Amino acid sequence: xxxxxxxxxxxxxxxxxxxxxxxxxxxxxxxxxxxxxxxxxxxxxxxxxxxxxxxxxxxxxxxxxxxxxxxxxxxxxxxxxxxxxxxxxxxxxxxxxxxxxxxxxxxx
Amino acid sequence: xxxxxxxxxxxxxxxxxxxxxxxxxxxxxxxxxxxxxxxxxxxxxxxxxxxxxxxxxxxxxxxxxxxxxxxxxxxxxxxxxxxxxxxxxxxxxxxxxxxxxxxxxxxxxxxxxxxxxxxxx
Numbered sequence: 001x002x003x004x005x006x007x008x009x010x011x012x013x014x015x016x017x018x019x020x021x022x023x024x025x026x027x028x029x030x031x032x033x034x035x036x037x038x039x040x041x042x043x044x045x046x047x048x049x050x051x052x053x054x055x056x057x058x059x060x061x062x063x064x065x066x067x068x069x070x071x072x073x074x075x076x077x078x079x080x081x082x083x084x085x086x087x088x089x090x091x092x093x094x095x096x097x098x099x100x101x102x103x104x105x106x107x108x
Numbered sequence: 109x110x111x112x113x114x115x116x117x118x119x120x121x122x123x124x125x126x127x128x129x130x131x132x133x134x135x136x137x138x139x140x141x142x143x144x145x146x147x148x149x150x151x152x153x154x155x156x157x158x159x160x161x162x163x164x165x166x167x168x169x170x171x172x173x174x175x176x177x178x179x180x181x182x183x184x185x186x187x188x189x190x191x192x193x194x195x196x197x198x199x200x201x202x203x204x205x206x207x208x209x210x211x212x213x214x215x216x217x218x219x220x221x222x223x224x225x226x227x228x229x
Contacts, residue, residue: 044216050210096169
């Protein structure tokens, strides 16, 4: 299995802050890494696919970077609707997709 | 715009079989996509259960493989999940999702709204 870890597990931020979330894979997954946002009681929503491609309709303040084992999701100017939980997911091993444990972004 | 909607019993008895259906609207399941089930235990992260293709091919999470069956019903444009011998550990919100594949990159989009299934007597 490819294990995914995320850091931090939670963070507190204010509106307008720059937020960075890190995801690490247990082996090289090239750029097969996706990011999702989950609001409470809602389904996850795709933000970034292929490590850095922004899903249609997602605000440009979201960006992704990285390759190999280390990846980053950045929110350049946090908005009220961005307080949520963020998950990374590897799409490299297509016989066993795995997700990171999530990062909670809450209000400072 | 493709939409997915889960349905099924919200309560299943221990040792019973969990059965859910996902109806796909706004697009055909015969397209070049896989169709997946993902679950999320209360307060926990996301766990991929398995997937099916319109041909009937399937892939399952090895940790659940002995208990899982995912099948497709093309005329009804829906796919189903059966999970046998359930225990309280199977209590979760179950999501169905389309697996999009572009240039060998796989991602889940869109997702259904999710359905909470509780295992309890």
